[in-house]
Amino acid sequence: MSKCHNYNLKPAKQYASPGQQKQRSALITSQSRENGNIQLKCALEKLKVLSPLFVVRVIAVAMAIHFIVVTVMWFVVFITLLCNNEVPVSSREGYCGPCPDNWICHRNNCYQFFNDNKTWNESQASCLSQNSSLLKIYSKEEQEFLKLVKSYHWIGLVHTEANGSWQWEDGSSLSSNQLTLVEMPSGSCALYASSFKAYTEDCSNPNTYICMKTAM
The missing domain is CATH 1.20.5 (Single alpha-helices involved in coiled-coils or other helix-helix interfaces)
Structure with missing residues (x-):
């Protein structure tokens, strides 16, 4: 330059x-x-x-x-x-009402997984004390998150001696579109496993359990 x-x-x-x-x-x-x-x-x-x-x-x-x-x-x-x-699991399709602390809300229902081992009757009593009942499968579509559950948990399904059928706590009968029940040699109560499959079990054996109630 x-x-x-x-x-x-x-x-x-x-x-x-x-x-x-x-x-x-x-x-x-x-x-x-x-x-x-x-x-x-x-x-x-x-x-x-x-x-x-x-x-x-x-x-x-x-x-x-x-x-x-x-x-x-x-x-x-x-x-x-x-x-x-x-929220671990919640409704993605509309309102899901409030649930107690540490309960899971899904499609307007509240769920709780208890880790302490109890007999079926003790588990039922524990759920009743919390204004709930043992788990009931209404349909696979409405409760699809349950297919991911592992281990075994008591649910509100028992075998009735009167008519020899499996019924939920509310008296309704088990239908094929709810879950697949694998009947073992003995047992009058049902344990939920995973992927909408349950196994029969002696009601006096201790297991973990799932409580359920409608969201307020």
Whole structure:
């Protein structure tokens, strides 16, 4: 890049002749034009140097703004997902009323899984003391989350000696669309296993149990 110089024009001597003054005036005018052209070239060269830097700075600022916007969006998505996962199992299709603390709400029913081992009669009494009953399978579609349950739990299904059928606590009979009951050699009570499958068991054997009631 060319070097830029400052040109200082010396004033004409006080007693110059008219001809000399005219020559000096023309010289000064020529030098002024040359000086102006040089300064213009310097300005253009500086602009060429500054332009790429300016473009780089604009791009950097734009990228920083884009990064901040994307970060904020992902933060909002994360908080939304976190809030939606606060309840282990809940209704995603309409209202699911309030349940007692630590109970699971699903499709307007409340469920509780108890880990202490009790006989079937003791489990039934425990549920009744909490204004609930042992688990009843109404339908696979309405209680689809139960297919993920592992281990064995007492449910409200017993074998009646009167007619030799399996009935729920409320007196309704077991239907094939509720669950599959695997009858063992002995046992008059049912244990829920998983995937809507239950096994018969001696009612006096201790097992964990599931209580259920309608959400208020």
